Amino acid sequence: MQTSNTLITRDSSGSLVEQIVRSVASRIDDKLLRTGARMPSIRQFADEQEVSRFTVVEAYDRLVAKGYLESRRGSGFFVRERASMMTNGNPVAQSTPPGQQLDVVWLVRNMFRQLPPQKMPGSGVLPHDWLDGELVANGLRSISRLNQNLLLHYGTPQGFLPLRQQLQLKLAELEIAAAPEQIVMTTGVTQALDLVAREFTQPGDTIFVDDPAWFLMFGSFAILGVKVVGIPRLHDGPDVAKLAELAAVHKPKLYIINSVMHNPTSTSLSAAKAFQVLKTAEEHDFMVIEDDIYCDMHPGTAVQPATRIAALDQLHRVIYLGGFSKTLAANLRVGFIATSHDMAIRLSDRKMLSTLTTTEIGERVVYKILSEGHYRKHVDRIRVKLDSVRDNITKRIENLGMKVDYRTPAGMFLWTDTGCNTNALTEKAMEQGFLLAPGSLFSPNQLPSTRMRINIAAMSDPGVWEFLEKEVGN
Template sequence: MAAREIDSPLWVEPLEAAPALSRSSAATLTEQLAQRFTQRIRQRLMAPGTRLPSVRECAKRHGVSPHTVVAAYDQLLAQGLIEARLKRGFFVRELAAPVAEGRHHTAVTLAAPLDATALIRGMFHGMGGKPAPGLGTLPPDWLDLPLLNSALRKVLAQGDPDIVLQYGHPSGDTRLREALAQRLQDFGVRASPQQIVTATGATHALDIISRTLLRPGDAVLVDEPAWAVEYARLTQLGIRLLPVPRGAEGPDLDVMATLAREHQPRFYVTVPVLHNPTGNSLTPRAAHQILTLAQQHDFYIVEDDTYAHLAPAHLPRMAALDGLQRTLYVSGFSKILTPSWRVGFVAAPLHLVERLVDVKLLSTLTTPAVLEQAIALCLTQGSLRRHAERVTARLDAARQRTVRLAQAHGCDFVTPPQGLFGWLDTHCDTDALAQLMVDDGWLLAPGHLFMSSRQPSTLMRINFATCQDASFWRAFDAARQRL
């Protein structure tokens, strides 16, 4: 049964441990419990499709009678926030996945767009209180605020004053595109400034590409697991997803070949280096074979190198191997400088550039030239490189500590730990675990968020930079024992 979309604000209060229900409150226990679930559903901390605790489990967790829980669930049902499924329990209501009109109507699973927003909104909660193991960014105290302040001051004091008062260049600031062309050579990617188009972050760059190359009903190859935003974004455009299992060396090439032959995809979108959530990187052999398949089946490769600043430059990039013929290379700076500087870019085959610029103009007009020039300054003066080296060294140490803690608490890594994220088997239902631990103020990233269809999972993505606290692992153990 399709559910209406629940309106909620983008910004929400920092996540804190939930207080115990109070018998002395003016509100009844039923009202307090219903309000607690209502708040979490509206803030998307409980994504559509999430199963609520059983009546008995919920009563035990909150120290109330089963009658109180039934009454609270009845209120949520009356508000249209949850639905009852016969012999299965109560679930947060889901939106119906859009069915694309087009020439293909095969049974390829579509992602539920709102699943992704649960984790995105949770990132805002992670800004306060306890460290957030499910966070997708570096902790604020790892970032270099003086570097950012200095770059902005220099641009405003020494740069062209008109950049503050006028629209920027349609393709992006010239200085930044020149600096990016130079930077890409470190990865073996040869791109002229004319082949680069800036965007308001890497996600926006991916959206520009999708809106340029795709039409409703088209098929796109995607990694599985992968970042849920990409599933959701493509699904909302009416695109059919073709999930390809992602392993330690890259995608399952046999599955990719079969899907490409049967569905004629328009492109394959992938994170080649320090993949989110597994942390693995393509091998040279896999990269070459993917390019061969793209040539055979006439599809583009969209290479999302978001974590480039945290990775060794020698790792293979497909854009370097094919000279930006079938590859569009995307990256940005939010993972290394600050999430609030929304500056990304795409380097593309020259014949696609004007089409990409046209779509960019329709979506944002232009991008912020002040921030683009500040990033250009960080690149050309070497301050970004030095900052990245400091962060990488700190991340290496954090990863070692986190791996020891995770393994000591009975968890196994599905793929070798690398980069910012670890893909962890907890040997328990991580969706249920996440809902339990949110009571204590811990934000998790359960495995189902990284799958194209919502299925129970024992997997979980952890952020090595935010999982070093032994108190989290003690709370993890305690919650797991309560499942």
């Protein structure tokens, strides 16, 4: 294969290696370099492009790592066959294959196809431009200047101590008393839930969840062989009469609840309901797992009442979970468990047996952001931005004929009733490159539903509104 023109310019953006990688990858994507074609030798490429052989070696290695080239010992580098997964530079979201039903795995898989955020109104995270990448980057740069030996060893079993000390202060603001020894760092709330479920349940046991609730739990708990039972969620918390009734029948080991900024309704628990949940847990002897991942999107009790069950119980029967994936960066994967001292030791031991320790680099980044006072201002900006779009998006949704179950003054989600089967609606949307979140996935029974979760931060694409107008508009 001959490279008949120059692939790089000395005044172009990026290093010489990056320019070569971009140029060769582009030619392969555009079918200008065919599968199986032999690339110029390292010496030939270096001579033609007037660069060093070391530059070409690194560029070829990166292209191999990206799946564009393959290295054949003694023969050179060849263009590798690539699956057709790109359209106009963007990954293509796959529609549901014939015979495959929409399920939790389907939604999670498509969430990770990295569609543009504005094409994912069904996602559970804020778009990148709503977050502060520079804040995280500054934290990483600061960490990189530390003694390198600190970055090479395992972290400590319970997590980076200064961060746990900082979390002690953060929890105290919520009236939850937790010493650093009572806090265990995790790889997000997802791992926290898994550790707790494995600690307290055996196959055949029952776990209560809200209905609707965060869908990922259903699949992970099913793998453990436990039964998941939904407790109807109302505007101020669970239906406590139903909770008591079902607890008497099923004898659950755990009840997992979003007390504040519930996913997917954005409602929060009232003080009365928090007390009743705790009382029912004591009467029927089950643990309450309080998932407060959206904690910092709540503006405070002056705007919308909210009570943490852990503040009433002080971590005796309640295990409190939190994290920073929704407000800082999903890729940091920094979460935590706050519990009794004895339980913290048990969960830390269980964590070591499954994953050894969590990544201290991410924990150090979060510590820096929290300890230097940047985080509070950052979440204030997020709340202001959510407030600036919530009413307008709610009105537009209602003008289409859809109903919003709960008009809450905070949070990033709207729980809507479309009046049609949202499984079918989701499949149509996926064919047009939009990811929706059908209501069936948010209920343990997974039955077809007319409801759908909408992320108000991901509704800026006109195409989403055009689709909804066509499919559900009056």
